[in-house]
Amino acid sequence: MGDKANAHPGAAGRATAADHPASVRNVVLVGHSGSGKTTLVEALALTAGAVNRAGRVEDGGTVSDYDEIEHRQQRSVQLSLVPVDWDGYKINILDTPGYADFVGELRAGLRAADAALFVVSASDGVDGSTRMVWEECAAVGMPRAIVITHLESARADFDEMTRICAEAFGADDPDAVLPLYLPLHGEQGPDGHAPVTGLIGLLSQRLFDYSSGERKEAEPGAEQLPLIEEARNRLIEGIIAESEDETLMDRYLGGEEIDLKTLVQDLERAVARGTFFPVLAAAPAADGARQGLGTVELLELVTGGFPTPLEREAPTVTTPDGRARQVSACDPDGPLVAEVVKTASDPYVGRVSLVRVFSGTLRPDETVHVSGHGLTDRGHEDHDVDERVGALSAPFGKQQRALTHCIAGDLACVAKLNRAETGDTLSAKDDPLLMEPWQMPDPLLPLAIQAHSKPDEDKLSQGLGRLVAEDPTMRLEQNPNTHQVVLWCLGEAHADVALERLRNRYGVQVDVIPYKVSLRETFADKAAGRGRHVKQSGGHGQYAICEIEVEPLPNGSGIEFVDKVVGGAVPRQFIPSVEKGVRAQAARGVAAGHPLNDIRITLLDGKAHSVDSSDAAFQTAGALALRQAAADARIHLLEPVAEVTVMVGDDYVGAVMSDLSGRRGRVVGTEQAGGGRTLVRAEVPEIEIGRYAVDLRSLSHGTARFSRSYARHEPMPPQIAERIREQARDAS
Numbered sequence: 001m002g003d004k005a006n007a008h009p010g011a012a013g014r015a016t017a018a019d020h021p022a023s024v025r026n027v028v029l030v031g032h033s034g035s036g037k038t039t040l041v042e043a044l045a046l047t048a049g050a051v052n053r054a055g056r057v058e059d060g061g062t063v064s065d066y067d068e069i070e071h072r073q074q075r076s077v078q079l080s081l082v083p084v085d086w087d088g089y090k091i092n093i094l095d096t097p098g099y100a101d102f103v104g105e106l107r108a109g110l111r112a113a114d115a116a117l118f119v120v121s122a123s124d125g126v127d128g129s130t131r132m133v134w135e136e137c138a139a140v141g142m143p144r145a146i147v148i149t150h151l152e153s154a155r156a157d158f159d160e161m162t163r164i165c166a167e168a169f170g171a172d173d174p175d176a177v178l179p180l181y182l183p184l185h186g187e188q189g190p191d192g193h194a195p196v197t198g199l200i201g202l203l204s205q206r207l208f209d210y211s212s213g214e215r216k217e218a219e220p221g222a223e224q225l226p227l228i229e230e231a232r233n234r235l236i237e238g239i240i241a242e243s244e245d246e247t248l249m250d251r252y253l254g255g256e257e258i259d260l261k262t263l264v265q266d267l268e269r270a271v272a273r274g275t276f277f278p279v280l281a282a283a284p285a286a287d288g289a290r291q292g293l294g295t296v297e298l299l300e301l302v303t304g305g306f307p308t309p310l311e312r313e314a315p316t317v318t319t320p321d322g323r324a325r326q327v328s329a330c331d332p333d334g335p336l337v338a339e340v341v342k343t344a345s346d347p348y349v350g351r352v353s354l355v356r357v358f359s360g361t362l363r364p365d366e367t368v369h370v371s372g373h374g375l376t377d378r379g380h381e382d383h384d385v386d387e388r389v390g391a392l393s394a395p396f397g398k399q400q401r402a403l404t405h406c407i408a409g410d411l412a413c414v415a416k417l418n419r420a421e422t423g424d425t426l427s428a429k430d431d432p433l434l435m436e437p438w439q440m441p442d443p444l445l446p447l448a449i450q451a452h453s454k455p456d457e458d459k460l461s462q463g464l465g466r467l468v469a470e471d472p473t474m475r476l477e478q479n480p481n482t483h484q485v486v487l488w489c490l491g492e493a494h495a496d497v498a499l500e501r502l503r504n505r506y507g508v509q510v511d512v513i514p515y516k517v518s519l520r521e522t523f524a525d526k527a528a529g530r531g532r533h534v535k536q537s538g539g540h541g542q543y544a545i546c547e548i549e550v551e552p553l554p555n556g557s558g559i560e561f562v563d564k565v566v567g568g569a570v571p572r573q574f575i576p577s578v579e580k581g582v583r584a585q586a587a588r589g590v591a592a593g594h595p596l597n598d599i600r601i602t603l604l605d606g607k608a609h610s611v612d613s614s615d616a617a618f619q620t621a622g623a624l625a626l627r628q629a630a631a632d633a634r635i636h637l638l639e640p641v642a643e644v645t646v647m648v649g650d651d652y653v654g655a656v657m658s659d660l661s662g663r664r665g666r667v668v669g670t671e672q673a674g675g676g677r678t679l680v681r682a683e684v685p686e687i688e689i690g691r692y693a694v695d696l697r698s699l700s701h702g703t704a705r706f707s708r709s710y711a712r713h714e715p716m717p718p719q720i721a722e723r724i725r726e727q728a729r730d731a732s
Helices: 037-048 066-072 100-112 128-139 158-169 225-241 248-253 260-273 295-305 454-470 492-504 572-588 615-631 650-662 692-699 718-731
Strands: 012-014 024-030 080-086 089-095 115-121 144-149 177-179 181-185 196-201 207-209 216-218 277-281 337-346 350-359 367-371 384-388 392-396 399-403 411-415 425-428 445-451 475-478 485-489 510-513 520-523 527-535 542-552 559-563 599-607 635-649 666-674 677-685 705-715
Touching: 024 037, 024 100, 024 128, 024 295, 037 080, 037 089, 037 144, 037 295, 080 295, 080 392, 080 411, 089 100, 089 295, 100 128, 100 337, 100 350, 100 492, 115 128, 115 158, 115 295, 128 144, 128 158, 144 158, 144 295, 158 177, 158 277, 177 225, 181 207, 181 225, 181 277, 225 248, 225 260, 260 277, 260 295, 277 295, 337 454, 445 454, 445 492, 454 475, 454 485, 454 492, 485 492, 492 510, 520 542, 527 615, 542 572, 542 615, 559 572, 572 599, 572 615, 599 615, 635 650, 635 718, 650 666, 650 677, 650 692, 692 705
Parallel strands: 024 089, 024 115, 115 144, 144 277, 177 277, 559 599
Antiparallel strands: 012 080, 080 089, 181 196, 196 207, 207 216, 337 350, 337 425, 350 411, 367 384, 367 425, 392 399, 392 411, 445 485, 445 510, 475 485, 520 635, 527 542, 542 599, 635 677, 635 705, 666 677
């Protein structure tokens, strides 16, 4: 690990195909927007020799400045992979978006990685979203480490930020979140700020000086050792507490000097088990420098302390028809099981899939079976097809380096999988398998759209299909009641990116229109109606008369049709025609154009003509009878009510409950959820929570999450109902 006494030997550079899972490390970078993740990736690539000082690929490619490459990658709203070689290991660095709207990309990164590096800004601290991701990792036992960035800031305080991290991430055991190094400060500037120029290893008690732009190891001065004594003792005690050697603590407390090699080995094992979480520091390289501060230590932590893919449990796998199947963990010679963790479209090569191989070996130009989970509720088609794999490559910015194979534990980009979508499983064509899907957040912000022009209308369906294939966190709905095309997104930034991709990537211009909630109508009282449709215009005329009674039914009853005609006043063959007519009119609505529901319609009487009566005539008469009954009755507008559950920090419970009340919501209960959070349950009209995903994030500073499900339709307050009726009249 980074605190080893020997200097780093290192063969370094851009990654090639790995030949054994033990030589692979998959690490995902997690942190809020602005914490410095992408800058850190650049610094690690520079130190590993994957880019030179100008930010260009070391082997002479044509890629422009790496930072500019990242800027072009959708403004850091996508999961991106940067593979590098370090000391004989291939490190797949997965950079995730820091925006809460792109948590789907973050979840994909967590799925593909075996360990997580949490990036925390020394000037901004730890936000609520980062804490929640830490808890997700803790729930599955993922190894984690913390790196503090922005140490060049005048407000940066490494010791204070380490304490904050211990409070935020070490709820169960603060002594499991401890620094491995302390920053070494240079001379104070005119503003009183002393820049960080190096690190002091707490275990080795060695000084690593980065002031020249290259990492140089030296003996610390006699005046520096007392400064690290307390932190060093606490670190050693924290490591020994996690040691599998139960005698180590007694020996240490008895005054025995524990061997450095033993401490490093115990530290590496504790990190790999996910029971100890080291804190490190990093800063980008200065202009002209070859290494950024702390980058060597981070790379050594990843290769020495983070687990290999061999240590990850085998995924839950079934056959496509649901039968359980046992697969050995990370066996390159086992059956092929790989997962598409990201899908993107390239204007030159078409669809590109980022794939993590969990078992077997993936090779170019072979035919594989693609199994999908469907996700029909989100607009994804189910598929179970064979496809030929195109080229395999390792990405770096816009460049792709060809790979001859991708073994279990490694990641690669796969070209030309035209049917595969994010979350799909790749397996052998003669042995199809399906991995258990990872949990995707539910998109709760509706975006109603329509094609801008006729040419856009022709391309809209294909563009939307590609959009949801790339992003399983997005749900496509074609609402049969409101006749709107709705993209359900995770937030405003997510929606903006969706529109931008439709416009620039798929050439589809759309207009955003107001989102409509599916309202309904019902009768408040019993009413009667008479429908008379009598016309004579030469030849066969039209003759149908029917009398009906309408009465309200309980919520959820639908429409009942009852025949109480006696004496054949309406011939038997025309009674279904009357029912068809009233049901058609009910679907069109009788007050504001919304479907009529929860009523019983009773056919009482009518008249027919032996020649001029017909199916069409009685359909029309039935519709007229229902409209007349509505004209003489009070009609309620029914609005959908959602059951809403909000998980929120205790500090924001009052604000959330007050806000729900302001949305005409009824809080039906609260319960403690642990960890300083409360679960609030409420019933809220759906018309009031169209933008709740955005408003709740603002209200809770990004720390709250909510879910919603349809409960029922109930009468809308008269003043709101009248406003909607007026809007319907104006529109007509």
